[in-house]
Amino acid sequence: MTEEARGDEGRTPVAEAPRPLPLEFEAHYITHQEAYHEYALVVLRTNDAAERAVHRAFLEILRHWDDLLTERDLPQQTWAIMRRTVIAESLLTFRAQLAAMDSGNGLYAALGKLPPRQFDVIVLRYIAKCDVKRIGWYMGITPSTVDYHCRKARERLTPVWQRALTKETTK
Numbered sequence: 001m002t003e004e005a006r007g008d009e010g011r012t013p014v015a016e017a018p019r020p021l022p023l024e025f026e027a028h029y030i031t032h033q034e035a036y037h038e039y040a041l042v043v044l045r046t047n048d049a050a051e052r053a054v055h056r057a058f059l060e061i062l063r064h065w066d067d068l069l070t071e072r073d074l075p076q077q078t079w080a081i082m083r084r085t086v087i088a089e090s091l092l093t094f095r096a097q098l099a100a101m102d103s104g105n106g107l108y109a110a111l112g113k114l115p116p117r118q119f120d121v122i123v124l125r126y127i128a129k130c131d132v133k134r135i136g137w138y139m140g141i142t143p144s145t146v147d148y149h150c151r152k153a154r155e156r157l158t159p160v161w162q163r164a165l166t167k168e169t170t171k
Helices: 023-044 047-063 074-100 107-113 116-127 132-139 143-170
Strands: none
Touching: 023 047, 023 074, 047 074, 074 107, 074 116, 074 132, 107 116, 107 143, 116 132, 116 143, 132 143
């Protein structure tokens, strides 16, 4: 290779070029990106959050592309990844909003301090009213693990709830 073909630091640009995306993946992206973005925008309400979620979803789809190609219904499988990614993004957004709110009794702050899985389970179960099987599917865990995280979150929140109830009864 001649010196002209080398970069400024002596590296070969061709060796560092990103690999091309699989053609089928590019076609899938072109076909579905707009619908994914529309869905994410409706759920997340801001273009920045929607773009972040769609980008993360397509990165995950690409990471699992070879396995997804063996699935019976590729669009259904990739849509499931998209939905889970949007839900995760909305939970992150909600968590940030919750931390900024004042409940007057410390509940919002306590919710914001829960570990991510416990927070997600509490929000999905008690606020979004999802059943355990659906939460497990969204989070990629078993229903018994959902119950475990819910139980641990309630244990962490119980002291805050008890203090709030005590304040209410003493007024």
